[in-house]
Amino acid sequence: MRVKKRCPKCLSFNLTRFGKDPKTGKQKYRCKDCKYQFIEGKIPSKTRDLNLGICPKCGKKLHLRKRNKNTLQIRCSDRINCRYSFSYVYRDFKRFSEEAENEDFFKIPKYFKYPVSLVFKALKMYFVYKLSLRAIKRELSLVYPKAPSPTTILKWVRNLGYFFSLLSSNKFVEIKNPSKIWLVDDSVIKIKGRKFRLFVVLGYSERVVLAWYLSATGDKEAVKKVLLLALQFNKEKPSCIVSDFAQNIQEAVREVFKDNVLHIRVRLFKKGGCFSNNRLERFFSTIKERFKLRKQPKSFISKLQILIIIALYNLSPHNSIKEAPLRMIAQIKNIPYYVEGVIKCFV
Helix, strand or coil: CCCCCCCCCCCCCCEEEEEECCCCCCEEEEECCCCCEEECCCCCCCCCCCCCCECCCCCCEEEEEEECCCEEEEEECCCCCCCCEEEEECHHHHHHHHHHCCCCCCCCCCCCCCCHHHHHHHHHHHHCCCCCHHHHHHHHHCCCCCCCCHHHHHHHHHHHHHHHHHHHCCCCEEECCCCCEEEEEEEEEEECCEEEEEEEEEECCCCCEEEEEEECCCCHHHHHHHHHHHHHHHCCCCCEEEECCCHHHHHHHHHHHCCCCEEEECCCCCCCCCCCCHHHHHHHHHHHHHHCCCCCCCHHHHHHHHHHHHHHHHHCCCCCCCCCHHHHHEEECCCCHHHHHHHHHHC
16 A cells, blocks of 8 residues: 655645756655645755754753754754854764874884985975976986885875974974964865864964864864963963954853953954954965865875974064064974974975
């Protein structure tokens, strides 16, 4: 016996045909009672009536604010009195985000089968001149008959992260003049078609990147993570933090510093006044300009590319301050000779 079709929303049998779906070509139906449109066998994209739980603060229902490829943004329905919200990361995206956020993939090789000068030349072609792996092999084959394969060059690119990761810690960097004013903001970066949030803390007068964090979500936990990394690197609390009107940044600053730091919230691209967030927005333009040159970068290559761009940004002299930003607040000492050679090759 054939079962009659029912509306998935109100369970009514009073249906009518309503054309066909332009993408799949399947028959669409429309309920005459609740006016709901659906396709038989397809899970409805609208999740207003789903039971997403109860808000732990006020006890009212939670509803879906936004859905994308990576996460679901869920918040309290009573937005006037309660500002509770959180992000739910999909299970398949969790594995991808953990791979991109892993801190243990930088390893130094035991030895190189090719001369070190050849390795540095290939890496400079990749990061400075933006050539592809096969184009680098063609260029090296003009000088070296047995040029390395593209896979070998890709391994060199991954191993290079070890040298620049040393400059992101306090192992070889001694902070002398800590930064007093911090700029905090985030920007969206796509990796393999997925959206990541890049959080950055920038020194206002020194223009040095104190910390950065690549997160799958843009909640306050990611902001707290980057603030703690900046505090660990700077070794002193700032006197002032400048950011936009994002709610997650305000809550994270309040939880980390307990109202002991002045938090100034400014508009985007504000002109005039004491402080603005324009210097950090200009840094995001620089990093996106270099980052988008790679077509669908892999996860570890993406993080490595961000690490090298930020390290070169801190070590290269700026026209406005006539000095490298990192050397204005710190002194690099006891650095290994091979790391110093890599820096001189790229800066």
